[in-house]
Amino acid sequence: MKTQEIVLASRPKGMPTKNNFEFRESDVPSLKDGEVHLKGLYHSVDPYMRGRMNEGKSYVPPFKVGEPIEGAVIAEVVDSKSPNFKEGDKVQARLPWKKEMVAKGEHLQKIDDSMAPASYYLSILGMTGLTAYFGLLDIGKPKPGETVVVSGAAGAVGSVVGQIAKIKDCRVLGIAGSDAKIKMLKEKFGFDEAINYKTNEDIKGAIAEACPDKVDIYFDNVGGPISDAVVANINFHARIALCGQISLYNATETPKGPRLQPMLLTRSVLMQGFIVGNYSDRFPEGIKQLAEWVKEGKLTFEETIVDGFDKLPEAFLGLFHGDNKGKMVVKA
Amino acid sequence: MKTQEIVLASRPKGMPTKNNFEFRESDVPSLKDGEVHLKGLYHSVDPYMRGRMNEGKSYVPPFKVGEPIEGAVIAEVVDSKSPNFKEGDKVQARLPWKKEMVAKGEHLQKIDDSMAPASYYLSILGMTGLTAYFGLLDIGKPKPGETVVVSGAAGAVGSVVGQIAKIKDCRVLGIAGSDAKIKMLKEKFGFDEAINYKTNEDIKGAIAEACPDKVDIYFDNVGGPISDAVVANINFHARIALCGQISLYNATETPKGPRLQPMLLTRSVLMQGFIVGNYSDRFPEGIKQLAEWVKEGKLTFEETIVDGFDKLPEAFLGLFHGDNKGKMVVKA
Structure with a gap:
């Protein structure tokens, strides 16, 4: 056939x-x-x-x-x-x-x-939910009261990251690219703050304003200038989970940008690239916890x-x- | 008086x-x-x-x-x-x-x-020895047989990093800026390989040749183009300890370079900035071990x-x- x-x-x-x-x-x-x-x-x-x-x-x-x-x-x-x-x-x-x-x-x-x-x-119970789960919890190690920033926040992974960060009692800022997405982040997913990077002319300043205690965890889905603006606001001992770099995937030449290492060094920041497959032996744990949160109404998508x-x-x-x-x- | x-x-x-x-x-x-x-x-x-x-x-x-x-x-x-x-x-x-x-x-x-x-x-029993000790062991987590690259290798920290990496049975490549330093790295400090970045026109290629199994740990004292060349040869699940960025300290504008995040992401690489003060509660452990290695003749400086x-x-x-x-x- x-x-x-x-x-x-x-x-x-x-x-x-x-x-x-x-x-x-x-x-x-x-x-x-x-x-x-x-x-x-x-x-x-x-x-x-x-x-x-x-x-x-x-x-x-x-x-x-x-x-x-x-x-x-x-x-x-x-x-x-x-x-x-x-x-x-x-x-x-x-x-x-x-x-x-x-x-x-x-x-x-x-x-x-x-x-x-x-x-x-x-x-939510597959690759994207598990990516959010392990990236935020295993690399970000959120503590109550810390500030979490998520780029690509309205995406499949980003929206789950923000909600798990709220479950962990963090303050959460999302960055996304339309007013409809900004509304959704705040109203549907419970983000504390959200920035539309397409209409905001000073993203670095907007992040500084939304994060008066600086950024403790950055879950990066996009890379490029948005991430530069987050790193400019990074806190001492912060953790950056590199999950995606969608702003760079279609680049035809090696993208250039400010060197971030001096900032990562002086502030003792961790940056960790990962793919969800690194955690495959812990998938059952992740699926179980995510399903529980969905059932309890703590996690929507x-x-x-x-x-x-x-x-x-x-x-x-x-x-x-x-x-x-x-x-x-x-x-x- | x-x-x-x-x-x-x-x-x-x-x-x-x-x-x-x-x-x-x-x-x-x-x-x-x-x-x-x-x-x-x-x-x-x-x-x-x-x-x-x-x-x-x-x-x-x-x-x-x-x-x-x-x-x-x-x-x-x-x-x-x-x-x-x-x-x-x-x-x-x-x-x-x-x-x-x-x-x-x-x-x-x-x-x-x-x-x-x-x-x-x-x-060796102070800040520089302790910086080498905690940066390499705590961030790098060297395993026998792994490949370690050290930039600023002939410096106070770099030369100790290389020797501790040898104590841990790693293969060690040092990068330094004169033939006298290259000779010292190999003959005095027991590095397996050493590259003079001032006379080598293709550092990326030279690192590739010296590290056929790619780079598992990079102890970075210098930053800039030398570090770019190392990252271009980085292995999956590698660890980068950001200890210094001496090539950038005297820059008067924000230095730019290739964005490294896509490489760190696809290869699940960890990059961790640190200062030795982060480990102050473990200094006695570090001083004791370093003094022992000096006494045993395993560590010279x-x-x-x-x-x-x-x-x-x-x-x-x-x-x-x-x-x-x-x-x-x-x-x-």
Whole structure:
């Protein structure tokens, strides 16, 4: 039988476009022992995938030109030759952008969609929720009364970081790029302060005003001049969790900026780059705690669900234009 | 009675000169209860003191124009109204650049010059040895077989870092600025490799060649382009201890450089600024271990002892021209 798939047509230079993607038909092979036949339910689109469109080594290997894009997917088992899965099971895995596919059972994780809707396992109970959880708690080590700043605050990770910081009794400032997002940060997610970096002409000054005791923890999703403005307000013994640098991902030359090391040195600041995979042995702990907070109403989140497998490239590209509120997911 | 002192005559812009210092006579006040009268034996000159010549807040307050420079000093008690000190005791403290002075007993730490010569307490058993010890062990956390790179490697801190890294069974590359220093690193301090950054035109390539398994720990004393070249060769899960940024201290504008965060992020690298004072509650542990290694012959060091109190400004300025091998000390 045939299925539709989306392949990397060419590597982007700078900002990717629809032309970097191509729709194709391909065969779904017949099942071998240990394999399952899956139908995609929800596909995740995430900023880190931009890095995989480039050639060269990063923490995950690059996509190959002419082969399907790959990402986090929630899928339903339609047929199984694996003893561990049966028809109707829902699973989460890193899978190709195909409508239907065959995968080995050992690469799949069963999810419990009676506990939470299936799409939650791509966001609050998945990679983005866990990224917020471990980045803030393990690197940031928030103490009650400390000041936490989150950039990309209205994004899937940022909004969760802010809420966990509030659960930990911190004062939280979010930085985001529209008045609608600013409103959402304060009203929906309980941030104490929020700054619209697109309309504010003195971000450094605005941060100083919003953080009279300076910044103890900076959860950085964006990099670039916004991060420079935060570091200019950093406190002694602060912790900076480097989670994303979305402002730089489409740069075609090595971006330059002020050297931050003298400030990090004189103020004894820690800066730690991380990917959520570093904490994979602690995922069960994270999922359990996040699910508890969701159940208790302490943690809410925003999903932007785009309808239709054919909208995947568009949804992905939208990440770089701030089209999403919270986690961007495509329903197949 | 009168004594000679050296005051900050004016704040330097960029590289300091002799004109920023002034010699003066001042009164030595008579002793009150709890005070001791001291004669300076050895004065320490250190790169961090350049920061104190500027206006503005750092981790230590700035020197005041018209008042004596202040630094680490080994002094001898000549008279005492403190129950804890008697004539002939040797002490270590942060004291003004004066030939004789009066200080409160509680600000002084007695040293044991039967265990090691008094000047050692300004270097290997003092701030510089402890800086190397805590920066490398507490931030770097070296594991046997890992690759350690040290910049400013022939300096007071750098040469000790390299030797402790060898004690911990690491492979060590030093970066320094003269062939004499390169020779010293390999022959006296046991570094595996050493690069002269002044004569090498491709430092990044030279580091890549010297570190085929990439850099696990970078102990950074210099900052700037040398550090960029090290970070370009950094390994996954590496640790960078920011100890000094001497290449930037005399900059008159905010120095710019490539943004390092994308590399730190994708490789899960830790960067930690620190000052030795962060570890003050563990100094006794550090001094004990360093003294043991010195006694066992595992740790050697270089002192440049300049003779004469009146040579203090000159010795300090020499730090920025690479005049010193190892710790620069002035014998009063």
